Amino acid sequence: MAKITLTVNGEKRSAEVEDRTLLANFLRDTLNLTGTHVGCDTSQCGACTVHVDGRAVKSCTMLAAQADGADVLTIEGLAKNGKLHPAQAAFTECHALQCGFCTPGMIMTTAALLKDHPQPTDDEIVHGLEGNLCRCTGYLNIIKAVKRAAELQGK
Amino acid sequence: MDQHHHLFDVGGAHVARLEDLRLIKGEGCYAADWKLPNQAHAAFLRADRAHAKIVSVNTEAARKAKGVLGVYTGTDAFSAGYVKPLSMLTFAGKDGMKARIPDRVVLAHGRVRFVGETVAMVVAETALQAQDAAELIEVEYEELPVVVAPESALADGAPQLHDNVPGNLAFEQEAGDAAAVAAAFAKAAHVTKLKLDCTRVAPSPMEPRACLVGYDAGSGAYTIHVPVQGINMMRMQIATYTGVPDDKLIIKARDVGGGFGQRSIAYTEYVALMIAAKALNRPVKWVATRSEAFMSDSHGRANYITAELALDKDGTFLAMKLDWIADLGAYLHPAGPVSPMRNPVTCLNGVYKTPALFGRWRVALTNTVPVSAYRGAARPEIAYTIERLVDESAAQMNIDPAELRRRNFIPPQAFPYKTPTGSVYDIADFPGVLAKALKLADVAGFAKRRADSEKRGLLRGQGMATVIENSGAGMFPKDEIRLEVAADGNITAYSVSHSQGQGHETTFAQIIGDGLGIPAERIKLRQGIAEQGLIGNHTGGSRTIVGAGTVCSIAAKKLIEHATPLAAEQMGVEPSQVTYANGVFQSTESERKITLGELAAKKPLTVTGEGKFGSTFPNGCHIAEVEIDPQTGVTDVVSYVTVDDCGTVINHTIVEGQMHGAVAQGWGQIFGENIVYDPETGQLLTGSFADYPMPKAGWIRDITIADHTTFGTISPLGVKGMGESGCTASLGALANAVMNALRPLGVPPLDMPLTAHKLWQAIAAAKKGH
Numbered sequence: 001m002a003k004i005t006l007t008v009n010g011e012k013r014s015a016e017v018e019d020r021t022l023l024a025n026f027l028r029d030t031l032n033l034t035g036t037h038v039g040c041d042t043s044q045c046g047a048c049t050v051h052v053d054g055r056a057v058k059s060c061t062m063l064a065a066q067a068d069g070a071d072v073l074t075i076e077g078l079a080k081n082g083k084l085h086p087a088q089a090a091f092t093e094c095h096a097l098q099c100g101f102c103t104p105g106m107i108m109t110t111a112a113l114l115k116d117h118p119q120p121t122d123d124e125i126v127h128g129l130e131g132n133l134c135r136c137t138g139y140l141n142i143i144k145a146v147k148r149a150a151e152l153q154g155k
Numbered sequence: 156m157d158q159h160h161h162l163f164d165v166g167g168a169h170v171a172r173l174e175d176l177r178l179i180k181g182e183g184c185y186a187a188d189w190k191l192p193n194q195a196h197a198a199f200l201r202a203d204r205a206h207a208k209i210v211s212v213n214t215e216a217a218r219k220a221k222g223v224l225g226v227y228t229g230t231d232a233f234s235a236g237y238v239k240p241l242s243m244l245t246f247a248g249k250d251g252m253k254a255r256i257p258d259r260v261v262l263a264h265g266r267v268r269f270v271g272e273t274v275a276m277v278v279a280e281t282a283l284q285a286q287d288a289a290e291l292i293e294v295e296y297e298e299l300p301v302v303v304a305p306e307s308a309l310a311d312g313a314p315q316l317h318d319n320v321p322g323n324l325a326f327e328q329e330a331g332d333a334a335a336v337a338a339a340f341a342k343a344a345h346v347t348k349l350k351l352d353c354t355r356v357a358p359s360p361m362e363p364r365a366c367l368v369g370y371d372a373g374s375g376a377y378t379i380h381v382p383v384q385g386i387n388m389m390r391m392q393i394a395t396y397t398g399v400p401d402d403k404l405i406i407k408a409r410d411v412g413g414g415f416g417q418r419s420i421a422y423t424e425y426v427a428l429m430i431a432a433k434a435l436n437r438p439v440k441w442v443a444t445r446s447e448a449f450m451s452d453s454h455g456r457a458n459y460i461t462a463e464l465a466l467d468k469d470g471t472f473l474a475m476k477l478d479w480i481a482d483l484g485a486y487l488h489p490a491g492p493v494s495p496m497r498n499p500v501t502c503l504n505g506v507y508k509t510p511a512l513f514g515r516w517r518v519a520l521t522n523t524v525p526v527s528a529y530r531g532a533a534r535p536e537i538a539y540t541i542e543r544l545v546d547e548s549a550a551q552m553n554i555d556p557a558e559l560r561r562r563n564f565i566p567p568q569a570f571p572y573k574t575p576t577g578s579v580y581d582i583a584d585f586p587g588v589l590a591k592a593l594k595l596a597d598v599a600g601f602a603k604r605r606a607d608s609e610k611r612g613l614l615r616g617q618g619m620a621t622v623i624e625n626s627g628a629g630m631f632p633k634d635e636i637r638l639e640v641a642a643d644g645n646i647t648a649y650s651v652s653h654s655q656g657q658g659h660e661t662t663f664a665q666i667i668g669d670g671l672g673i674p675a676e677r678i679k680l681r682q683g684i685a686e687q688g689l690i691g692n693h694t695g696g697s698r699t700i701v702g703a704g705t706v707c708s709i710a711a712k713k714l715i716e717h718a719t720p721l722a723a724e725q726m727g728v729e730p731s732q733v734t735y736a737n738g739v740f741q742s743t744e745s746e747r748k749i750t751l752g753e754l755a756a757k758k759p760l761t762v763t764g765e766g767k768f769g770s771t772f773p774n775g776c777h778i779a780e781v782e783i784d785p786q787t788g789v790t791d792v793v794s795y796v797t798v799d800d801c802g803t804v805i806n807h808t809i810v811e812g813q814m815h816g817a818v819a820q821g822w823g824q825i826f827g828e829n830i831v832y833d834p835e836t837g838q839l840l841t842g843s844f845a846d847y848p849m850p851k852a853g854w855i856r857d858i859t860i861a862d863h864t865t866f867g868t869i870s871p872l873g874v875k876g877m878g879e880s881g882c883t884a885s886l887g888a889l890a891n892a893v894m895n896a897l898r899p900l901g902v903p904p905l906d907m908p909l910t911a912h913k914l915w916q917a918i919a920a921a922k923k924g925h
Contacts (some may be wrong), residue, residue, distance in 0.1 A: 018283065035181015035189040037412075039361045040445035044844035047361060075181030084179070092175040095808045098816065100178030100654030101185060101361040101412030126853035133844065135361050135413050136656045137812060138819030139852040 004068040008033070009077025017064045023057075024048040026064035027074060027079075035075040035104050039133065046132030049105035049112075050074045056112035058131065075104035078111065086152035087111045087145070096145035098136035106132050110146050119150050172809070173676065174552055174660040186365035189380040191438035194367065197428055199441070200275040201450065202267035205837020207296035207316060209265055209274070216291040217277055222284035224435055227276045227427065229264030237261040237426050241395035241489040243630070244496070248328040249515075255325045255766070256522070257317040259486040261396070261423040261430075267296070268316050268485035270520050270839050271450025273423045278431045280441055301837040305459060305519035306480035306847040316485060316520045323520045325483065326492055330576055331476075331513035332502045336465075339474030339511045343465035347548040352906040353536040355457035355482065355830040356823075357449055357847060358529045360655065362412020362453060365442040366425045370432040372384070377429055382411045384418045384651050385458035385693025386683045387619050387631060392421035392489055397429060408683045414655030415820075416528030417453050420488050424451070432497040449842040454830055455529020457482040457497055458536045464544040464756040470554045472563045474511035475504075477540065477722065481518050481533075482527035491525060492518045494532035501625045502534065503576045506585045506774060507542040507563040512575045522837040524830075529747055530820055531624070531879040532696065533888035535886050538622040542887030543904070546618060547916040550898055556891075557593055560621050561586060571868070580623065580772045581868040583800060588776045588863045589621055595859050596778035604780070612781040614918075615793075616896025620887030623774040626876035627701035627869055629692030633767045634702035636710040637687055638667065640718075640760040644738055644752025646671070646678045648710070651691040652703040653682045657878060658809045658835075662700065663707045665805055666872070670711025671751070672737035689763070697876030700805065701768050705870040710764025714751075717762045722749050725757065771869040773876050777818070777884035779892040788915030790826060790893060796859045802867035802875035810877055811860050817881020818858060823850040825889040829908045897921070 005014040008031060015030050027033045027050070036059060039047035048059040051073040078085045087110040090096070095101040106129070113120060113128035120128065125146045134142060177183055192866040214226040232238075237260065243255040275292050279285035300314035307313055308323040316323055340346060362382060369378040377399065380866055383389045394401050411418060424441055431439045443451070461478040481495040489707045496516055503512045545563075549556040564585040565572050572580045593599075601617050608615035637649040648667055650659065659682065664675035692702050715735050722740035723730040726747040734741050741748050759802050780794040797814055827848035831840040841847040866873030886907070893909050894902075900921040905913060 005395060020283070028187075032190075033181070034185075035183070037185070037362070038187070038442075039363065039412075040844050042445065042843045042845050044849075045361065045445070063859065075179075088179040091179050092171055095812050097172075097175060098180055098812055099413040100174070100183050100410060100660065101362065103178055104181045107179060122856070129852035133361065133849050133851065135359055135415070135820075135849070136816045138815035138817075138850070138858075139854070140815045140858060141812060143852060 002065040006067050006069060007071045009074060021064045021066060022060050023062040023064045023067050024059035027059060031072050037101055037104060039101065044133065046109060047102050047105040049108040049132065051108060051112060056109050075108060078107065083110060087114065087149040089133055090145040090149035091154055094141045094145035094148050096137060096141040102132060102134045106121050106134065106142060110149055113146065114150055115151055118153065120146060160495065169476060172661045173664055174658065185362050185410050185412050186380060186382045187264055187442045187542060189367045191367060191369050194276050194438040194440050195435060196282040197276055197278045197431060197439050197441040198282065198289040199273050199424060200289045202263060202270055202274050204267065204296055204298060204303045205270050205849050206299040207267050208299060209263060209267060210295040210297050212275060213293040213310040214275065217288040220284065220288035221290055222280040223277060224280065224290045225278045225431055227262060227430055229260055229262045232260045232262040232266045232427060236429050237397055241392045242487060243675060244326060244487065245797050248326050248572055252327055255487055256586045257320055257425065261426045269524055270837060271524060273427060276427050276431060277675040278435060278583060283443070287794050290524045290563045301522045303521050303523055303801065303832040303834055303837050305480045305521055306520045308519045309480065309517060311673045316522065320520055324517060325520055326496065326518040328496055328516050329514065332511055332575070333513045335511035336476050336513040338475040340465045343473050344468035345548065345552055346463055346465045346924055347544055348463045348545060349543055349904055351460045351462060353456045353460065353539060354824065354907050355486050355526065356455050356828045357830055358415040358417040358452065358455050359849060360413025360415055360417055360574050363443040363445055363448050364422065365643045366428055367438060367440040368428040368432040369438040370436060372594060376405060376764055377432065378405045378407060379425065380407045381425055381652050382418050383408045383683060383693070384655060384695050385651050385691065386685055387651050387691060387739065388419055388693035389421055393426060395916060396426050397423055405685045406683070408653060415530040416455060416532060416695060418655060419490065419693055420453055420527055426799045439721050444584055445844065446842055447635065449847065450524060453488055453527035454484065454524045455526065456536060457526045458533065460536065460540050462540045462544055463696055464548055466548055466552065470552055470562055472507055472509040475509055479516045480516055482521055482526060483518050484521060484523045486525045488525050490528040490607050491527040494528050498533040498625060499537035501578050502537055502613040502623055504574050505538060506565060506621050506623050508565045509577065512539065518614060523832055528695065529728050531882040534624040534879060538620060538624065538883045539886040540665040542620040542622065546891040546894065547904060556619060557589060557598065560589060578625065578770065582865045583623065583772060583774050584863065584865050585621060585774065588798050588800055590775065591861060591863050592776040592778050592796055595798065595861060596780065596794065596796040598778065601920035608782050612783055614896040615780065616890025616892045617778065617780045618888050618895050619776060619778045620884045620891065621776045622884045622887065623772050624880060624883045625770045626697035626773055627768050627771040629698055629702055631690055631692045634691040634706045635689040635762045635763050635765045636703060636706040636763065637689060638710050638714050640751050642752055642754035642756035644677065644750055648678055648680045648707065649687045649689060650680060650682050650703050651689045652694045654694065657694065657699065657813065659699065662704060662805045662809060665709040666704055670708050671714065697773065697878040701771055701873045701876050704874060705872050706764045706766045708872055709766050710762060713762045713764045718751065718760060722754055725749050725754065771867040771875045773801045773880050774833065775880055775884055777888040779888040781892045781896055783893065783914060784895050787919045788911035790909065790914065791856045792822065795855060798861045798863050799877060799880055800863050800865055801877035801880065802864060803873035804862060805874065813878050814860055814881045815858060817879060818885045819850045819854060821882045821885025822854055822889060825886060825907050825909055827908050827910055
């Protein structure tokens with residue numbers, strides 16, 4: 001067992017976790033932050049993407065113990081003071097979600113992508129979404145949403 | 156129909172989806188998000204071989220492991236009597252043949268028949284403890300010979316899966332007029348023959364399956380939280396499997412992370428969890444991994460078709476015949492074999508006036524994951540078959556493929572059109588659909604584009620598919636929608652046709668809002684609320700807008716009719732003196748008014764609308780253009796045009812989203828997705844997203860989407876449905892485009908998946924003159 005202390009969505013959280021506990025499961029099961037979804041067990045789908053110290057991370061690829069001392073942001077903490085993040089606003093505006101299961105991961109990936117590329121090209125968007133799978137949308141509206149999020153962020 | 160209903164969002168008005176806010180904030184509630192107090196966790200031990208006798212199952216070590224509450228095996232499942240799944244294959248086949256339905260004990264009893272079959276279930280305090288303990292179970296197997304290819308399974312001497320399914324042939328049927336077809340082929344100027352494999356694919360909704368079962372010992376009722384396409388379909392199947400009556404099965408679901416047919420089944424895991432929940436008197440939860448999903452979720456397609464088209468010298472279709480083998484896997488899912496037996500027969504002539512048709516269908520059982528509906532449910536397969544035949548015929552007879560189609564279309568004036576297999580197509584305009592698609596795809600400019608590609612060393616091809624499919628009809632006696640008005644005038648609507656991403660909360664609210672003259676935002680749709688006891692179909696077969704969607708409009712009208720006399724009473728006037736508009740009842744004789752909300756404040760205001768609908772026929776034309784790099788075999792889809800007639804469009808944004816997703820699934824199947832089993836051992840070789848290529852962002856840069864509407868006559872709204880048409884048309888359009896690019900090199904017809912490797916090899920072989 002490991003004792004960990006980390007910041008999640010701006011709040012300090014401490015817990016005892018089994019060594020093998022994945023960050024994704026810690027967030028979902030221990031902290032009840034079920035907005036982070038688990039869609040595969042081989043780190044391909046990206047539904048579990050969160051930010052760890054400001055970088056997008058697939059939370060199924062990381063042990064909770066490795067996040068000790070880190071600053072973690074999940075989809076639940078992305079909107080600030082009741083205002084949606086530009087990526088969230090753009091996803092609904094562009095109909096970039098259908099079933100919504102991949103959406104938290106897509107939005108967290110988009111938010112990180114826009115930090116690196118405030119005005120991403122099509123190729124940068126496609127490359128940036130390489131690690132996120134969606135079965136419903138065919139991605140066309142997701143790509144539109146990333147562009148729209150860049151516009152909204154620039155405003 | 157009312158003219159103003161033609162296009163709900165005509166003029167580009169955009170209705171943002173009402174379900175989105177919770178989903179973009181991480182506040183959705185999917186199956187794995189449910190929690191019940193004191194819940195325990197289950198893990199399943201699955202068969203690691205494809206066909207074997209179970210000699211013994213030693214659970215001793217597992218039972219002693221930390222946190223374990225119970226271990227259950229085939230013996231428990233057999234003694235519970237959870238042995239016979241529902242089968243909807245109730246109609247007679249060839250010479251009156253009755254379907255041979257194998258038993259399937261929910262935990263394998265005596266024998267396993269595919270890799271991934273549930274063998275034992277461990278329940279523990281935590282999911283990890285259950286998983287650890289499952290690994291301690293020792294199963295002794297005696298291996299049996301394996302068969303994974305359906306043609307091999309039907310051959311003499313094949314390993315036999317079930318005692319009651321001799322020859323592994325679960326069902327055989329014929330449809331059409333064999334004599335007429337034979338006569339037509341005898342006088343044909345040209346016959347085109349193709350062997351077409353519609354490969355086995357994994358539907359792969361992004362949310363893995365999960366299930367949480369609670370049991371109330373006092374009432375004997377089970378509460379089952381599970382992803383569904385409709386709670387009634389799930390309840391009916393579980394009731395049949397277990398003998399537990401309907402009123403003791405409370406199915407619960409809110410957000411469902413994609414469906415595509417895969418959610419419409421009561422899987423063995425769900426039923427096995429009931430055994431544990433009752434035995435332990437605790438809620439028991441199970442969440443599948445993706446690895447489990449690949450080896451236990453229903454697979455899709457897996458139809459293998461030999462098809463022949465007879466034409467006269469001018470290209471008029473004289474007759475078509477099919478020999479169709481459907482691979483259903485090791486057991487029969489409830490509706491699994493119904494799709495390939497029924498949907499291809501319903502649309503056997505496609506969009507053409509082919510006068511003579513005949514087909515033979517066989518359902519084969521193999522040592523593989525059971526197959527069921529996947530977006531389109533054999534509609535894509537029959538459309539693919541016909542459209543591949545048409546394009547090959549056009550090439551062989553040197554007739555323009557669009558012209559060949561035009562010569563054979565059912566003409567617009569022929570509707571309603573009774574097909575040779577007895578369907579009635581309600582209304583369509585195939586030449587109009589084709590003309591619009593040809594224009595949008597700039598077919599006239601193709602030759603120049605092809606020449607430009609050639610200069611760049613690339614092979615360019617264009618392919619089309621003009622298709623039709625059946626939607627609308629459902630298996631439940633009717634579809635119901637209940638409307639409940641609150642004192643603030645907001646309305647709650649209840650439906651049992653469950654969205655798995657289709658956006659019902661928006662489209663249903665739009666229809667109800669339109670009927671009542673109030674904004675859609677004031678209507679809240681609640682789906683899958685068992686306590687409402689509504690009758691209705693699940694969401695599948697593109698039928699929901701025809702069924703539940705139409706009933707939304709009927710319910711709105713009924714609400715006004717029901718409330719008018721109540722409003723009159725309140726205002727002290729005669730009902731005939733009351734008009735209704737935009738949520739307000741008004742007296743024609745005085746200044747008096749009362750709103751729906753004010754009326755509901757006086758006494759409960761609830762109505763239930765209902766309707767029953769037959770089949771209607773969405774149709775369309777898709778045109779794909781591809782460039783293939785002969786150096787690598789990689790195909791780039793450079794243009795894709797869809798023109799669809801799905802009747803009235805309620806919300807163009809949602810319709811386009813459905814089209815994007817369905818075409819992407821078609822692209823996935825044509826260019827890569829393919830479930831592969833080792834033929835010797837029956838091991839699943841494509842068991843993860845690392846081995847199974849899902850479409851990713853960038854597969855195409857844009858799709859041009861248009862509609863060419865004729866208003867369906869089955870629903871008073873004029874809707875036809877459209878969730879599956881993108882799959883139905885894209886398989887043929889994409890494959891035809893690739894073959895069009897390769898045919899000049901002398902490449903013979905190829906089967907999906909058209910991977911870079913396969914194309915490179917075909918191009919290389921053609922260049923060598925093979």
